[in-house]
Amino acid sequence: MSDKILIIMSDNRDINTDINSCDYNTLTSIINYDYCLKHGYDFIYLLPTLGGEKTLYNCVSPNKNPRHASWSKILSSIKVLDNDFKYDYIVYLDSDCIFNNFDITIVEYLKTMKTYEGNDVNLNSQIFFMNSKPWSEDLPCAGFYIFKQTDECKLFFKDWYNNTNEKFNILHPWEQITIQFELTEKNKSIIEVIDDWMFREKHNQFLRHIGSEESHNRIPFFKNIIKSNYTDRKVNTILFEIKKNIIIYDTNEIITI
Secondary structure, three states: OOOOEEEEEEOOOOOOOOOOOOOHHHHHHHHHHHHHHHHOOEEEEEEEEEOOEOOOOOEEOOOOOEEOHHHHHHHHHHHHHOOOOOOOEEEEEOOOEEEOOOOOOHHHHHHHOEEOOOOEOOOOOOEEEEEOOOOOOOOEEEEEEEEOOOHHHHHHHHHHHOOOOHHHOOOOOOHHHHHHHHHOOOOOOOEEEEOOOOOOOOOOOOEEEOOHHHHHHHHHHHHHHHHHHOOHHHHHHHHHHHHHOEEEEEHHHOOOO
16 A cells, blocks of 8 residues: 655745746645646645735744744644544645655655665654755754654644744744754654755755745746646646645644643
């Protein structure tokens, strides 16, 4: 029996069905949805709101201060953990990140990669991050992670979100600081940090993440992939399907305590 896998994206922006005027979150969702089609994975696009409003600061800290939408990915992860369907793995990607090599499945990736320490990835772990190369080899990047549908993971995400350091509520790199410098060490029994490149071009790389340092290249990069590999009909079909798989929710509804 094949593994049941869910791929999720989370963004404060809706999907725009006009490929010529859309932002990069729409472009990456097309590519990532197509990856799911190839491997038979489920796909959900989550649109967190704050009191029903689609805003950049779409969630609040434990002290009720506004938080950047990047924090709400944690709430989206908690939400899908309560999904009635049971998955072997749930995979989260930032909206500036795509599956670049469609020939590699999620499980194949975990089975063939090494940790930053040079060891095989321990499949008994609960959550798997890539490292933050070129900035760090041993610290995880919050832009992509694979996790299991377990109570341990839910507790981990709640602990992550409940961080009370208000400094990075609205300042970059937002939730990244907490995962790197406060949570990884104390949760090392359930976390694996995979050694791989996603922020720089690499032959046949699994993911390509166009980060903040090259944000100007996001729309041209992703649009070029779509223009080179997709017909207008396929794009429109995928966008229609994605729109049916959008979950809009109020971040105030997610309990983190």
